[in-house]
Amino acid sequence: MIAPSVRVLGCSGSIAKGNRTTAFLLDNDILIDAGTGVGDLTLEEMSQIDHIVLSHSHLDHVLGVPLLADSVMRRRRGRPPIRVLALEATLDVLRRHLFNDQLWPDFTKLPQPDAPVLELVPVRLGDVLTLGQQQRKLEVLPALHSVPAIGTAVEGLRGWWVYTGDTGPNPMLWECLRGRPLSHLTIEVAFPESEHALAGASLHHCPSTLASELRHLPPGVHVQLTHVKPGDMTAVRSDLAKRLPDTVLHALRAGQRFLID
Numbered sequence: 001m002i003a004p005s006v007r008v009l010g011c012s013g014s015i016a017k018g019n020r021t022t023a024f025l026l027d028n029d030i031l032i033d034a035g036t037g038v039g040d041l042t043l044e045e046m047s048q049i050d051h052i053v054l055s056h057s058h059l060d061h062v063l064g065v066p067l068l069a070d071s072v073m074r075r076r077r078g079r080p081p082i083r084v085l086a087l088e089a090t091l092d093v094l095r096r097h098l099f100n101d102q103l104w105p106d107f108t109k110l111p112q113p114d115a116p117v118l119e120l121v122p123v124r125l126g127d128v129l130t131l132g133q134q135q136r137k138l139e140v141l142p143a144l145h146s147v148p149a150i151g152t153a154v155e156g157l158r159g160w161w162v163y164t165g166d167t168g169p170n171p172m173l174w175e176c177l178r179g180r181p182l183s184h185l186t187i188e189v190a191f192p193e194s195e196h197a198l199a200g201a202s203l204h205h206c207p208s209t210l211a212s213e214l215r216h217l218p219p220g221v222h223v224q225l226t227h228v229k230p231g232d233m234t235a236v237r238s239d240l241a242k243r244l245p246d247t248v249l250h251a252l253r254a255g256q257r258f259l260i261d
């Protein structure tokens, strides 16, 4: 097996110049979340995406799906639909509020109802999907957010890459990960400690809750911080450095690539 590659297209908790919201390209053909980072792909790169896994229905994670569908629809004529994989609750939101022929055309019926550009495919917690030309194994993990949400684990050569999705403190996640070899953990920390109450209300992490979660982590895992709100990275990192002086934490950057080894 060739090591799966991950290209970070966006990893910010919102937008500003140089800040793109969450999107990870796995190999060339699997997109994990479809935030504003999708817009940095060329048309050719977008056309190669056959699967889109969505962690939840919030706009900063899904807005790339309708725009990408419009961009690639004519180029993908004759190819199978792009499969959009998410919890049924997430797909239901997309059907009712996005692909409703009002906010956006229903690309699950275009260009023709019998050969659409998008197909919505429900997944459940614990599913292990086999996706893409490289037959990657992707497991659906629990997340605890203000709407139904998931994280993902992708199997690498010796360990798994875990992306938490948007989540607050999540004991079920650590239960699922117990005993599993991990290569990388991409974990969200949306807010600085000064916004502790907002992090709690919106079910995100801030440094204190993140530090508490990382107690579960075995040594040797490459930890990457994601979804920090624009302008808050310095405060988040300096706070975490005080709370976890012996843990190396990497701030994820758009444009970064890594291998799941």
Ligand SMILES: Nc1ncnc2c1ncn2[C@@H]1O[C@@H]2COP(=O)(O)O[C@H]2[C@H]1O
Residues within 6 Å of the ligand: 013, 058, 060, 166, 190, 198, 201, 202
């Ligand atoms: N109760 C709240 N008060 C203020 N802002 C909120 C509240 N709930 C959610 N948000 C913001 O709305 C955003 C929606 O996307 P996020 O979950 O990334 O981050 C959320 C917060 O930044």
